[in-house]
Amino acid sequence: MNKVIKIENGTKQGVLNFLEHLITTDKISGVLTLRKINEKGICDYGFISDAKELKFADPFAPVMPINAAQTLSSLTPTTKPIAAIIKPCELRGFVERVKRVQGSMKNVLLISYTCGGVLPLNTFQGDGSEKIIADYYNAISKGETPGSIRPTCKACEYFVPMMADITIPLLGNSESESECSLIMNSEFAIQISKEFQCEIITSELDSKIIDKVLAVRISEKEKLYNKTKVTKDGLDELVNIFGKCVGCHGCSRVCPICYCVMCDFESHNFDYNIEIFETELEQKGALRLPPDTVFFQIGRLAHMSFSCVGCGQCEDVCPANIPVATIFKKVGEATAGLFDYIPGKDLEEAIPVMIFKEEEFEEIGK
Amino acid sequence: MDETKFTPKIVGFLCNWCTYAAADLAGSSKTEISPLFSVIRVMCSSRIDHNLLLTTFFNGADGILIAGCHPGDCHYDKGNYYARRRYALLKNVMDTLKLEPERLELSWVSASEGKRYADVVNEFSKKIEQLGPNPIKKSSVF
Ligand code: SF4
Ligand code: SF4
Ligand code: FES
Numbered sequence: 001m002n003k004v005i006k007i008e009n010g011t012k013q014g015v016l017n018f019l020e021h022l023i024t025t026d027k028i029s030g031v032l033t034l035r036k037i038n039e040k041g042i043c044d045y046g047f048i049s050d051a052k053e054l055k056f057a058d059p060f061a062p063v064m065p066i067n068a069a070q071t072l073s074s075l076t077p078t079t080k081p082i083a084a085i086i087k088p089c090e091l092r093g094f095v096e097r098v099k100r101v102q103g104s105m106k107n108v109l110l111i112s113y114t115c116g117g118v119l120p121l122n123t124f125q126g127d128g129s130e131k132i133i134a135d136y137y138n139a140i141s142k143g144e145t146p147g148s149i150r151p152t153c154k155a156c157e158y159f160v161p162m163m164a165d166i167t168i169p170l171l172g173n174s175e176s177e178s179e180c181s182l183i184m185n186s187e188f189a190i191q192i193s194k195e196f197q198c199e200i201i202t203s204e205l206d207s208k209i210i211d212k213v214l215a216v217r218i219s220e221k222e223k224l225y226n227k228t229k230v231t232k233d234g235l236d237e238l239v240n241i242f243g244k245c246v247g248c249h250g251c252s253r254v255c256p257i258c259y260c261v262m263c264d265f266e267s268h269n270f271d272y273n274i275e276i277f278e279t280e281l282e283q284k285g286a287l288r289l290p291p292d293t294v295f296f297q298i299g300r301l302a303h304m305s306f307s308c309v310g311c312g313q314c315e316d317v318c319p320a321n322i323p324v325a326t327i328f329k330k331v332g333e334a335t336a337g338l339f340d341y342i343p344g345k346d347l348e349e350a351i352p353v354m355i356f357k358e359e360e361f362e363e364i365g366k
Numbered sequence: 367m368d369e370t371k372f373t374p375k376i377v378g379f380l381c382n383w384c385t386y387a388a389a390d391l392a393g394s395s396k397t398e399i400s401p402l403f404s405v406i407r408v409m410c411s412s413r414i415d416h417n418l419l420l421t422t423f424f425n426g427a428d429g430i431l432i433a434g435c436h437p438g439d440c441h442y443d444k445g446n447y448y449a450r451r452r453y454a455l456l457k458n459v460m461d462t463l464k465l466e467p468e469r470l471e472l473s474w475v476s477a478s479e480g481k482r483y484a485d486v487v488n489e490f491s492k493k494i495e496q497l498g499p500n501p502i503k504k505s506s507v508f
Contacts, residue, residue, distance in 0.1 A: 234464035239507055264417055283426065286506035293507055295424050301459045302416040334462045335455055356447035361454050365474040
């Protein structure tokens with residue numbers, strides 16, 4: 001059971017009232033939130049420091065213009081407290097980045113919510129999006145899984161935030177139009193909201209709703225994985241899928257985990273020169289240009305898949321419609337599973353490649 | 367020579383302090399060792415990263431053997447424990463993607479184990495011979 005702030009307002013308005021209080025009483029210097037940037041409903045992430053600007057905030061919009069973990073990395077460390085209202089997988093991505101010293105959780109009031117998933121960028125902003133978004137909110141208020149969300153969102157088991165200072169029940173909350181609860185998970189959250197005038201009760205997330213959603217998500221995940229031939233047919237299928245890759249590396253640019261400033265795959269290590277061409281041509285008689293179909297992805301999978309939070313951003317931006325996120329999520333589940341690791345669950349849990357146990361994998365090398 | 371017979375090309379990344387010395391020992395005691403085994407000397411098994419291994423595969427190696435000091439005996443104290451984790455990781459990725467993880471192997475061979483070195487190499491070579499050539503080798507799509 002936790003301390004819970006009850007606000008007499010709809011969930012969205014209630015959260016905005018709370019943020020307004022934090023800004024106007026100078027508890028925080030601003031808040032990172034999704035906001036609408038025009039009449040058409042296009043959204044971006046903005047850092048709002050003037051309470052008047054909060055009217056544009058749309059913190060629960062089912063869209064991910066960027067994985068906010070990347071943005072939070074650039075906003076932190078900060079000497080003055082800030083707030084961020086982000087989705088559970090963005091929060092996990094941020095935790096993974098902090099583990100890699102690409103940001104700091106200190107002075108960040110992390111607010112998150114039980115997440116119904118996000119729509120692909122083109123659905124959220126495309127024709128007929130108003131109706132799709134209305135249907136989306138309707139479905140999630142009933143704890144249903146909207147058909148329109150990203151494939152990896154449908155298959156996401158981690159829709160309850162981990163490591164959030166404040167959790168907001170949104171998914172399956174039929175009262176979200178009329179009431180707002182903020183579940184306080186940390187001392188920081190309790191302290192910073194002390195002066196906020198409100199009713200305080202003790203409560204927690206409704207486990208019946210969580211279990212119901214979880215069951216659906218798990219079965220959706222099985223379906224998604226079964227569809228992915230790439231983990232069944234080996235190299236041929238991998239070539240089949242990545243053969244149409246245009247080599248833009250967009251998938252790694254938008255990934256909250258791929259933070260390396262100088263990606264090895266963009267370094268001179270992967271330059272081709274005439275000698276390499278000649279040797280390869282001698283052996284193979286032909287050459288793909290520009291080179292590489294699957295090396296980039298296998299390399300990334302080995303390098304970071306155990307930290308993949310399954311946000312789906314890579315798949316959404318891929319111009320070639322390659323199911324990148326599905327593959328990373330599936331492979332990542334296996335690599336993380338080797339070390340009983342859940343990415344973004346706990347800041348204290350070390351990244352698997354940074355530690356070892358003497359008594360493990362003892363059958364290897366015998 | 368029989369043209370159709372497949373002779374595998376295997377690359378061994380050997381730790382300088384133990385397995386490389388074991389290879390020396392095997393050589394000087396005239397133990398018979400599979401000829402198509404190219405040795406790359408590294409200062410520690412932990413020197414080997416994933417892209418090094420993948421580059422080796424994509425450049426046409428049929429098999430890769432990583433060999434270093436037994437757990438507890440690493441010259442740099444704990445390097446081989448990190449190497450073991452990394453190896454397990456890449457094996458796991460290859461396994462999930464059905465990319466013939468058998469082509470990658472790790473073995474601990476100390477400086478005094480010349481005989482074990484020859485056995486490990488010959489056994490691995492035989493395994494790769496049975497597996498056939500690395501499909502990446504002749505294909506122009508990579
Ligand atoms: S985003 Fe798609 S096309 Fe671009 S590099 Fe990644 S897989 Fe290839
Ligand atoms: S690999 Fe794709 S799904 Fe996984 S964290 Fe990166 S962007 Fe998100
Ligand atoms: S020095 Fe041999 S494995 Fe580290």
